[in-house]
Amino acid sequence: MPTLDLSLSAADLTRAICDIPSVSDDETALADAIEGAIRPLGHLEVHRDGDTIVARTRLGRAQRVIIAGHIDTVPVNGNLPTRDVEDDGAAMIWGRGTVDMKAGTAVQLKLAAELVDPAYDITWIWYDHEEVAAERSGLTRLERSLPEAFEGDFAILGEPSDGQVEGGCNGTLRVVARTHGRRSHSARAWMGENAIHAAAPILERLAAYRPQEIVVDGLAYREGLNAVRVSGGVAGNVIPDLCEVEVNFRFAPSRTGEEAVAHVREVLDGFEVEVADLAEGARPGLDSAIARGFVAAVGAEPRPKYGWTDVARFSARGVPAVNYGPGDPSLAHHDEERVAVAQIEDVERGLRAWLTTA
Template sequence: MTSATPGPDLTDPAPDVAKLDLTGSVADLTRALCDIPSVSGDEQAIADAVEAALREVAHLEVIRDGNCVVARTQLGRAERVVIAGHIDTVPIAGNLPTRTLDGVIHGRGTVDMKGGVAVALNLAAGVPEPTRDVTYVFYDCEEIEAVRNGLGRLSRERPELLQADFAVLGEPTSAVVEGGCQGTMRVEVTTTGTAAHSARSWMGSNAIHHAGAVLDVLNGYRARQIEVDGLVYREGLNAVGISGGIAGNVIPDRCSVLVNYRFAPDKSLAEAEAHLRELFGAWEVTVTDASPAARPGLNAPVAAHFVAAVGGTPGPKYGWTDVALFSGLGIPAVNFGPGNPSLAHKDDEHCPESDLTTCLDALRRYLTG
């Protein structure tokens, strides 16, 4: 028997600003956040709602920067931790509004990563005197190209807002600690030919046909599994797009295969690029987007203390997250949040309410213990 419950009531306290209850059920808060559409680049409505709710919390200093909202305690503690989460999602696929079935919340953003944002907002309002100072960061444009990432913008333009001894990203991890992250690089591999009328194809050279050799390289590629600081990372190299041709009666003289490389944290960006240029040395290779990997960093005392506080056995993070940004700033960071990461971006994205409460309770222990 399945039972469905209606979504939370979103009553506007002011025109166009949804009201969020930060102190009630973390499940209801997750649904309220998810039911505010916020596809990357369109986060103003949810940023407005988050800002309005946080400004009602007396013990927090709240700062708005574009569609990033920062809230922090200023208690003079010896240590400061950042708890961060992005408020954007990939495009909606008929999976909003949310619904709850048998204790599982279904809908876009439940996993990636408004469940983690809900946990952080509940903590921000509900833990007024943590044992370490906390900076909560809710940021935009994580799901698209790195140059637009709101956390990256803060690191460049307002670095003082990210100063900390440790950072926790509320990315989905099924409520266990995941260390480090894969790096990601996208390149266009371009084949060339000679244009001709398709009625006289023998007078040209078809660049799309030549792309078959690029696909052969990808089909024959054997991705590594590599241990880094005690965690095993799996790599991946895949075509994620292909384009070529200008008309239905023209033999194309150019074709580009878009390739995404997910690499383990034993490689730098330069080493990842060199690997791809070696693989596709017969063709023109253009890097279109890249973000570095991050080593697990679990041997840092602040990270080890966090793992001890929340419990569980750490694993590797498959995928890129902003732990890499914190790592680049010299701040140890881990991923810890509700939801199964294998469901991120899927049309049937869903998160158990139990994951939300597990993460909330664990982080509250860490902040108050």
């Protein structure tokens, strides 16, 4: 059974955590190792729900912060075990999960073990099933089984942010736009109506669409409206009677989900549109005193998060939340996934400085 030594450096702990494969649906070995390392620590109250581990201080501090990270990865593709590489002379750790997001989890675990007397009460959450459908996420279960784990004054997700602070996140909406026709033999196409041809205006509107850049609380979020899948057709000699265009809208957190849906329906006016999936965005969460203190302590320049992350779960509960973790987000899920050792150390240093200074 794998074990973890939390006295290791954060970089060595990253290697150890990554070398315990934990693709979604197979996180138990890593969850067991985390629980085994955390449960003996007397300053933490530990709770386990499935493969999600919650560890909390009970120091009676005036404010509580939540620091969370997921332990699962997308499938491995020949990129484990980890190995040390160089990138333009910089020491890097290469392998699945190094960026998304086991380097951030390693930093959190090390600090959880070492910060016996932090300036804030802390709720640490390491959860499973982030890389799959939201209803399977460990956080979804935890919201039902231990809702008090989401109570706090500020939250940090260790998602890769290049060691910078990324406030909030864009929302995401998927819709399916449909066109209908009438089947006929393709040799007698005039007797049918081609649903795929009827979908051409949908693609034309999407190609002509000019996304906005919207400033929210000082951060500029880029929106995007794109076709991501087209399906239709019955056989090579049949005029199709149905075509479906799946459309993804990444919208700034200034819009509500309802407003995002209304906007897409307006763009696709005249077509049948069905909402397939909707996740609200989260405002930057940087206007409170505790957030300003965090940004100052870590010495980072806030910027927007374009992708959706679980900060939105905390924001929906009234807890301001940001993303802060080592790793270049553009390398997440990449076969050449790798993280800079110096960035792991910088994030550890920044979090430690903030959590130990009232």
